[in-house]
Amino acid sequence: MVNKKKKDILTDNDFIEWQLQRTEDAERYWDEYVERYPEREAEVRQATEDFRTTVRLNDYRLPQEDEYLISHHIWKMAGISRRLYIRRILWMAACIALMITVGSILPLLDRSEKNMENRQTAGADAIIGAQQPVSELQLISGDRVAQFQKDAEIELSDKGEAVVNKGEKVVPLAKEVINTLLVPYGKRAQIQLSDGSKLWLNSGSRLDFPASFTGDTREISVTGEVYLEVAKGKQFIVHAGGFDVVVHGTKFNISSYPGTASQYVVLVEGKVEVEVDRKGKAAEMLMPDEMLQITAGTAEKRSVDVSRYISWTRGILIFDHTPITAVLEEIGRYYNVSFDVPDNAPLKRKTCSGKLALDEDFDAVMRSLSVMSKITYARDGNAVELKVKE
Amino acid sequence: MKIEVTYGQYHDAMYSYGIGLGFSHDDCVDAIQDVFCRLINSKALEKVDNMRFFLLKCMKNRLLKNYRDSNANKTCYLKDENFENFEIKVSMIDGILAKERQELLKKKVESALNMLTARQREAVYLRYMQEMEYVEIGALMNLTPDSAKLSVHRAIKSIRENPSLKPIAYVTVFALLRSL
Known part of the structure; x- marks a missing residue:
């Protein structure tokens, strides 16, 4: 020693x-x-x-931007496939259930498309989709921007704070400014405003709202798709890009995505007035189970099955002879996949009927869709390809 | 445990190990992403007792696999066993020691590390920074547990035989590492 x-x-x-x-x-x-x-x-x-x-040896840290990118990727993958292994077991059962559903719907399917005259080869005929990276939900209040990785459930407290996911995060809101909630493609959000009104925001939507309603009316702006359950109180007005909805205590759905041909309001309960942004036109009054579809400034009222229009709030899409392009648009928004539909794609004329549960992972949804509408679905990394089944 | 949490805990360890093995920043980032993406759909994580060992092993395997794949078309590339390069950069956290003492310590640590072979350095890194047991280190570096045990035994034995001789004691500390 x-x-x-x-x-x-x-x-x-x-x-x-x-x-x-x-x-x-x-x-x-x-x-x-x-x-x-x-x-x-x-x-x-x-x-x-x-x-x-x-003393530190090789004390390297994964740089923050890379750390973020990878975690983003993992979150995304884990988010859509966490329950995959359970599903593997349930998949067979689900398939059987689906076959029964589809079986009952089959007569509805557009049979005219069944005998596509020629065999399809890959390429211009196929619809190609690409899964895009999902960005964050953003809550913007004055200079402050709060970002959320996951779908968010937000509640405005009496103190003018936004309580996210039951207290996981608390964001103070600026009093005097209008706050904005941005929901990117691939994400959803739910928010309860200061007056107790509840809103469900679908993917690709934006909501502008005050921390508390002070004037004679309650006013908010939305684009995209929103389902509202308005609490009783002062007059409630929704500005929806191209039309305003004046609410008389109610539950209703608005779809007003920029860049789509038509927008619509569907009333579930209560009464709303829809003011289409056009001079000399009286406001349209909607009753429950009615839909007002606005196409290029023209409003058309008809009766609908409302469940179809609000099922997305429960993660379900319901289709009834819906063109496959419209279906893909909705699915694409939900999972942030952009589909490239060639003009002459035979698939364009296909329609789809049935229920799609969206809380499954993207592949499972696409497999269900392919069963429902007789198409083939293939995936290679982020790219997906849809073709008419031979 | 959720995979996001596991990722949050171990990404720096995996990155730092990969850099030490001589891989580029980009290679390490890719490998970390690959490792976790593969684990998302597997039950493997649930069964892991020693998460650090498991993930570092995954990281090393993935780095080597990615390296092999990217060189698959070339006729000549390094074989796995030639990945014997392990560099260690010594850094010091300021504020605990007086400046000169800290400098002296750094120099001495560096020269101590320089006396080791690459594989010994890798073992030291895993032991000191990742706080792994030698059995795990042996497994991570593809050594049989027996050879690790034998080395320890030999080292202890020589210390007992020459308890007061500094040069010998000094050497025996290295006995294990030298046998790696």
């Missing part, structure tokens, strides 16, 4: 080897050393602590 009395233990070579390697023999050696020189025990302990807090 070496007497290290005069030396600084921390910079002693043996000590350094011990600290770096912590081999059993070195541990033993230093145990013996402390036994022999108990007066130096404190010094050894101090040196050990100093060494371990000071």
